[in-house]
Every structure is written in structure tokens, then in C-alpha cells.
Amino acid sequence: MKHVHDSLPPYVKVENGELWLTEDDRENLKISYRIKDIIFSEQSDFQHVMILDSYDFGRMLVLDGVVQTTSIDGHIYNEMISHVPLQFHPSAKKVLIIGGGDCGAAREVAKYKHIEEIHMVEIDEKVVLSCKAHLQEVSGNLSDPRVQFIYDDGVAFVKEHENEYDVIIIDSSDPVGPAEALFSRDFYANVRRALKDDGLMVCQSQSPIFHLDILRQTYTNIRELFPHVQVYTATVPTYPGGLWSFTIGSTKPLSLPETSTIPSDTKYVNEGILKQCFQLPQFLKKALEK
Ligand code: SAM
Known part of the structure; x- marks a missing residue:
């Protein structure tokens, strides 16, 4: 499996040595998920598509930085x-x-x-x-x-x-x-x-x-x-x-x-x-x- 580590995709940041996805599409609310691994990250003709492996929600589909669905819920x-x-x-x-x-x-x-x-x-x-x-x-x-x-x-x-x-x-x-x-x-x-x-x-x-x-x-x-x-x-x-x-x-x-x-x-x-x-x-x- 290709892991995308060399350059971080948008929406994912390193904080205190840990990877975090932050949904910041709302004006007054940010929601962050601690990430184990970036499994897939590509820009399509329509949006930025990621599959991330997270600590609490398992694998998640993220479109333009917004979580769409996860293995857990x-x-x-x-x-x-x-x-x-x-x-x-x-x-x-x-x-x-x-x-x-x-x-x-x-x-x-x-x-x-x-x-x-x-x-x-x-x-x-x-x-x-x-x-x-x-x-x-x-x-x-x-x-x-x-x-x-x-x-x-x-x-x-x-x-x-x-x-x-x-x-x-x-x-x-x-x-x-x-x-x-x-x-x-x-x-x-x-x-x-x-x-x-x-x-x-x-x-x-x-x-x-x-x-x-x-x-x-x-x-x-x-x-x-x-x-x-x-x-x-x-x-x-x-x-x-x-x-x-x-x-x-x-x-x-x-x-x-x-x-x-x-x-x-x-x-x-x-x-x-x-x-x-x-x-x-x-x-x-x-x-x-x-
Ligand atoms: N369960 C999710 C939620 O509520 O956030 C959404 C499920 S699914 C991932 C939503 C899909 O709608 C995306 O894959 C997106 O590409 C697709 N989509 C967005 N606009 C569309 C359109 N105009 N026609 C067809 N599909 C579209």
C-alpha cells in the first residue's frame, strides 16, 4: 500500500509530533481527529479525496477536508x-x-x-x-x-x-x-x-x-x-x-x-x-x- 507521508495533504497537520485532521469549514467550530496514517490522498476534478486511518473512528473518507463516513459510525x-x-x-x-x-x-x-x-x-x-x-x-x-x-x-x-x-x-x-x-x-x-x-x-x-x-x-x-x-x-x-x-x-x-x-x-x-x-x-x- 502506498502511504503518502513525504508531503502532507491539505487539512492534515503535524502537532507535537502527531498527525491531526482538522475540519475547519465552519466559521465558529473546528473538529479535529488524531490520525494514524494517510492511506490515500488525491485531488480529483471535483474535490480533494482522502482516506485516513484515525485513532477513534478507524478509516475515514474525507472530501475537501470534511469527514463523510467512517468505519466506526x-x-x-x-x-x-x-x-x-x-x-x-x-x-x-x-x-x-x-x-x-x-x-x-x-x-x-x-x-x-x-x-x-x-x-x-x-x-x-x-x-x-x-x-x-x-x-x-x-x-x-x-x-x-x-x-x-x-x-x-x-x-x-x-x-x-x-x-x-x-x-x-x-x-x-x-x-x-x-x-x-x-x-x-x-x-x-x-x-x-x-x-x-x-x-x-x-x-x-x-x-x-x-x-x-x-x-x-x-x-x-x-x-x-x-x-x-x-x-x-x-x-x-x-x-x-x-x-x-x-x-x-x-x-x-x-x-x-x-x-x-x-x-x-x-x-x-x-x-x-x-x-x-x-x-x-x-x-x-x-x-x-x-
Ligand atoms: N454520508 C455522507 C455525508 O452525509 O456527508 C455523504 C456520502 S457520499 C460520500 C456523498 C457523495 O456525493 C460524494 O462522493 C460526492 O462526490 C457526491 N456528489 C456531490 N455532488 C454530486 C452531484 N452533483 N452528483 C452526483 N454525486 C455528487
């Missing part, structure tokens, strides 16, 4: 963004994932035998290849023939598709750079068109603590386009604030099947989590009612 996010929507559509056959370059969501979706096609539209091939090679705790070295990797901008891709998908999962990075348009109303309108008549979509809608404005805007956009909208949350330790939100937009009422079809090998999602995750804290309920 990646399953929480990837299971929540996959299994929750799929429980509301137990006969889904065709699923589209937009973003999701770490392959964790595709890996979870592929656990459902009734799903025949999984299209993953990721803008940056380097993210997929580096995660398959160096972050298998998350990617699972996905080689399921039902998964088709399409390297394209998700915004352009959905414009070209109509009435095609049962479920669309928007597994995007933060709304800056190439992911910014993945939070726009126009994009969600095209997502709606790309869904079949009884389809549903889910997106990660950021931190209710630090990005309540983005969550509220996302909720409003989706509510204008879909008759049924629900927000749910999970705690993901490496995301700022811990508490993270997801928003579902559905063309039909959201009801859980009598018996869940959650795969037996999940690490986080179970029937209890499925029911509990829609119970929102009071401040969030009020913010969404406004």
Missing part, C-alpha cells in the same frame, strides 16, 4: 438512509442512488433480493475507486451485478429520466461545490418526475442543530412537491452536532408493513429504531410547523 448513516425508505416500499424493483460514493448505501440496498436494479450516479469516480480499495468496512467491496455505477452529475441525470424509479436515495455531501444543486427545489422536482407514480425519495437534510435553515428549506421544497413528507433523525458521531436528519417525500401515504423486511445483518436499524426515528424533538417539530 458509517453504518448508522448508511443503514438509516437505505432501510427506512425501503421499508415503505417493500416491492421496490428499481432504485436510484445519487452521490453515495462510499458505496455504503448501495451495499445496504443490495441486501434486498426483490430489488432488480440499483443505479448509483456519483459525480466523482475517484471517491468510488478509493473507497472500494481502501474503505471496505463501509463499501463492502461491492460487486453485486445489480449495481450499475454511472459517473455523472446527479442533477443532469434526473432531468433525463421520467417515471422510472421506485425509490430515489439522495446521499449527497454538504450543500457546497458539486452537491449544492442537490438541495434545490428544481432538482427535487426532477426527482419527483423520475419516480414512478407510487415512488418515494429520501435525502440527507443536514444537522437540525447547526443547519436548521437548510433542513427547513429542504422540508418546504419537498412538501411543495410531494403530498406526504416525513423527517426522521439518527445520531451520527462524526457529523457536527451528532444529531442528523433525513427527509422522505412520497407520492402515497407512508405506512410501514405489518412485518418489517429489515435484513437480519443490520448493525443499527431494527423495528424499534424504525418506529422511534420519526419521533422528533420539540424544537424540531415547532420549526417544521412554521
